[in-house]
Amino acid sequence: MHKGKSVLSLEINRDQPVYPQIISAITGKIQTGELQPGTPIPGSRQLAEGLNVNRQTVVEAYDRLIAQGWLQTSLRKGTFVNEALPDTSAWSNGKGHQISPKFDYKHFPQPSQLEDMSGMYWAVKFDDGFPDPQMGPFQELNAAYRRAYIAVKRRGDIIHGHPLHLQVIGELDKMLRSARGVQVDPDHTCFIRGGQMALYLIAHCLLKNPGEAIAIEDPGNPFFRRSLQVTGAELVPIPVDQDGIDLDALSSAAMFKPLRAVVITPHSQYPTTVTMSLERRKALKDLAEQFRFAIIEVDLNGEFWYESYPDSRLVADNRDGNVIYLSCLSAMMPPLSFINYVIGPVGFITTLRNLWQTLDNQEDLILENAILELMREGILARYARRSSASYRIKRDHVASMLRTYMDNLVNFNVPRGGLAFWLTFKKPIDTNTLLEQLVQQGVYVPPPAPYSFESKDPQALRLGFASLDDASLEKAIKTMRSIMREM
DSSP: OOOOBOTTOOBOOTTSOHHHHHHHHHHHHHHTTSSOTTOEEOOHHHHHHHHTSOHHHHHHHHHHHHHHTSEEEETTTEEEEOTTSOOGGGSOSSSOOOOOOSSOOOOOOOOOOOOOOTTSOOSEEOBSSOOOGGGSOHHHHHHHHHHHHHHHHHHTOOSBOSOOHHHHHHHHHHHHHHHTOOOOOGGGEEEEEOHHHHHHHHHHHHOOSTTOEEEEEESOOHHHHHHHHTTTOEEEEEEEETTEEOHHHHHHHHHHSOEEEEEEOOSSOTTTOOOOOHHHHHHHHHHHHHHTOEEEEEOTTTTOBOSSSOOOOGGGGOTTSOEEEEEESOSSSTTGGGEEEEEOOHHHHHHHHHHHHHHOOOOBHHHHHHHHHHHHTTHHHHHHHHHHHHHHHHHHHHHHHHHHHHTTTEEOOOOSBSSEEEEEESSOOOHHHHHHHHHHTTEEOOOSGGGSTTOOOOSEEEEEOTTOOHHHHHHHHHHHHHHHHHO
8 A cells, every 4th residue: 555645644545546645635624723724835837746636636626616615715825724714623523524503403312221231251241131042943933034125026025115014913813812812903003212212102192292101111112212212202110020110109199180191111120020919900001991001011032921821811801991001023033023003992093003004105025025924933932932941940049049048148039921030139239349340250130220210329229131151140149249248
């Protein structure tokens, strides 16, 4: 690679076209303030000699810079940086184009997120409760996608458009009737990409007037919380106990605020993993009917259930029309986990579908065909059963280790569903110090503060176990016990 340098300190790579490099270098120096308005620029002959390039190449670059308004020429005086350019102090120093806006706009704060430690090595890394990526039907989906692509190309169909929702809904209905007791009907169902996007749009349809509120679980999902906040709703945190969301607190809130909805995760509450009792589910529906608010039932990991009978969803008995159910095609792996569906009353689903199609009216026909094949062949259902059986064995093993090594330090319930344990400390402890000492031993645990509505320390930890082998789990639990005993 040969490089040349001019009086402007321009560097060029002779393996690439030269004149675009000259344009980029000069505009970059103007943006960073190194070349101020009115500064003279070397003549084309002088710059060509300094760079050891053809003069016509420099002339072409100058002509384009003049046409774009970066440079200007003056007869018998030469070429200069255009004096009509804005004040270069508005540009960042060496970082490109960063101009402060001179118009009003909404300010959105940094989204809530769990600490990102993905770039570090860990001897043992607990996650937030995600499936083991090795247990999803990757090969089957890959093969089905290739077949779908060939079929679509052979028929001459366009790749985006002509959604297969009616066919997908038919297969989804077969899966959910047996697995969750949920009936899926085309008029009551809307597909939306992304769980957070779906929740945002649901709330957007429900909120009609300023000052309306949405109740949320506390502790709860920080990503869902942020999606609801940007709708402009007032969020009302409601405590969670061993049977789910506290209905006395919810009832008190509904008396004093115009609640439009309550967002719950009754199957396996996030993050505490508790399952809402049947009695409380019935009482919640009665309360929703009394105060006329919607129940948004979020069930994104519903495949992972360890009892011999399916857990009853609130939407399964929705004669009152006050339940909106949000789930995904399969939590086992992306892109299946990115495809979410919403089930609810016909009128609401119609307006939700209209809103979604206003924002995004394209469908991936190839992906839908591939997923449809996996559903028709029973592959998704088979993998769900197989992975749930494996996760149940691992869940029981983790529970056994926690009883053996941590019984005098933490309280926990064995989750009936989901892929995580929620440990609450028996005695107060400095959670940050605990996490820091675990990091020193190569063990990562997600910080629990984001689960709290006010980012307070809940004196608890959430341990996702699905991706860890037994040896790693035992090592991490022993390490945690040792540190907590010393503290």
